[in-house]
Amino acid sequence: MDDRFIDFVRYSIGTSEEAPAGMTPGEWELLYSKARSHAVLGVCASGIERLPEERRPPRPLALRWAADTMKIEERNRLSNRRCVELAEMLRAAGFKPCILKGQGAALYYPDPLRRQSGDIDVWVGGGHRSVMKYVRSLFPKEGAYYHHADFPVFADVPVEIHFIPSWLSSPMANTRFRKWFTQREAAVQANLVELPEGAGSIAVPTVEFNLVYMLLHIYRHLFSEGIGLRQCLDYYYLLKTYDANGKPGLDSVISCLHRLGLYDFAGAVMHVMSEVFGAPRQMLPVPPRAGDGRFVVRQILRSGNFGCENNIDRGHGKNLLFYTRKLKYKLHYASRYPAETLWGLAFSLWQKLWIRCNGYA
Secondary structure, three states: HHHHHHHHHHHHOOOOOOOOOOOOOHHHHHHHHHHHHHHHHHHHHHHHHHHHHHHHHHHHHHHHHHHHHHHHHHHHHHHHHHHHHHHHHHOOOOOOOOOOOHHHHHHHHOOOOOOOOOEEEEEEOOOOHHHHHHHHHHHHOOOOOOEEOOOOOOOOOEEEEEEOOOOOOOOOHHHHHHHHHHHHHHHHHHHEEEOHHHOEEEEEOHHHHHHHHHHHHHHHHHHOOOOOOOOOOOOHHHHHHHOOOOOOOOHHHHHHHHOOOOOHHHHHHHHHHHHHOOOOOHHHHOOOHHHHHHHHHHHHHOHHHHHOOOOOOOOOOOOHHHHHHHHHHHOEEEEEEEHHHHHHHHHHHHHHHHHHHHHOO
């Protein structure tokens, strides 16, 4: 079923003109389940709309799919409104907010409302102390992680407020990443875009910033919850936008990937872009690495969005079994990505110490 699912995703995004034929009702149900677990139901709905009437899913499933798609679109409208409200709230508090991924990434899609939205990630900079002082002025008992804190200002959309966009476990690579994003913080904060249907404007990362940041986000998920197809599809549409703009700053992006130790992983993701989504070679800024790429494709298909199919991060009781399962999962990547895997064990311990020392537990 994985091959038919990938074929249908390609058809839905327009990189394949071959409409699926001979799908049984049971196969359509499996395809729906795959699309749901990878958070691409809305995108695949566009594929169903392209199909000849006689090749579409059975009517009960088609109606369910259409209803789910309407919910996705309404959820995006709500998230867009909340992003604007959140940005105004944070600016009034003296911060310079930038919305990461999410509603900003949706703007790369031909139909932004069809991208399945999740929570809102907002990067404000200013250091963790000033941010946590503000967070705790509203939510005194709220804790924090190394790079973000939960910020439950809305009852209907979860929010994470970031002190830093992300991290790498290797101290040297992490120092380089922090220097890199700090140098670009002002440009990102000034990069205003308009949301669909007149919802308002927000600041989002530049395309060049996202080439590194969103790749790192996929990398982080490889070692934790698992990679979902939606995260990779975000990157596909980012690359398509970058290619259409003439690939500005390409040498700088490639140099950064080398310095952060992400160049080989970028090659694996390029294989995903080519083999899963049908991206042409000239669109890819880094040559594909087929060996690592096939490995990543297998991880994507077995995990689903946020690991909903592998259950690695489920069961947050934090008992011995939970940590043993997490450790075994991470060591699975040691032969391909030894620096991140081995440093990750030390970083996990250091992060717990950092949280306690700063009183964020």
